Amino acid sequence: DTAVSQTPKYLVTQMGNDKSIKCEQNLGHDTMYWYKQDSKKFLKIMFSYNNKELIINETVPNRFSPKSPDKAHLNLHINSLELGDSAVYFCASSQDPQGAGASVYEQYFGPGTRLTVT
Amino acid sequence: LAKTTQPISMDSYEGQEVNITCSHNNIATNDYITWYQQFPSQGPRFIIQGYKTKVTNEVASLFIPADRKSSTLSLPRVSLSDTAVYYCLVGDAGGATNKLIFGTGTLLAVQP
DSSP: OOSEEEEOSEEEEOTTOOEEEEEEEOSOOSEEEEEEEOTTOOEEEEEEEOSSOEEEOTTSOTTEEEEOSSTTBOEEEEOSOOGGGOEEEEEEEESOTTTOGGGGGOOEEOOOEEEEEO | OOOOBOOSEEEEETTOOEEEEEEOTTOOTTEEEEEEEEOTTSOOEEEEEESSEEEEOSSOEEEEOTTOSEEEEEESSOOGGGOEEEEEEEEETTSOGGGOOOOOOEEEEEEO
8 A cells, every 4th residue: 555645646737727736645644744846856845734733834835735635635736837836746744743752754755746837 | 954965976886885974063952863765756765863873774874973963874785776865854853844854865876
């Protein structure tokens, strides 16, 4: 069983469109994350979310919004897509960092979604 | 925020021991040091984590000197399948997750 799964694996769309990427984890984790990895391979955290709070990286445009229908899912919605949004987006999950002790940064990553905006 | 500095790339041959050093001069008292591995077209995978001294698991060892301003990931007897990018992270175990910062990583290329 895949621990963290994402769909779709590839997404090609045009500028101005709205799209969503889905993420599901079956690890029973409390916290989920979205990362963006650009063409230079820099991996940047965008959001972290658990049932207590949403933490947003201040550099993320408000066109990006996470939606969590339940603890096992954190979907990423992107409005008015721009060329610069082209990247690989990774979903990840972990136990709640506030109580997990030394293992807090053992995050489990999904396989990634390659988004291409034309 | 504790920033990390790693070599951009390293080359090795199969069967050799590889040591990748990460500098984190501004590491805070509560920060842990964590290493991830990323293969092409895959998400990063946790390798090892430590606070001080030495930590060893079935995959690697992590050496942390007393001042904790650097750390060294040691991969024993690498194989071709160890070719990947290795990221060093420093973060607060009890703090906000937006402190989790991946650096540029080190691309390790293992040759036959």
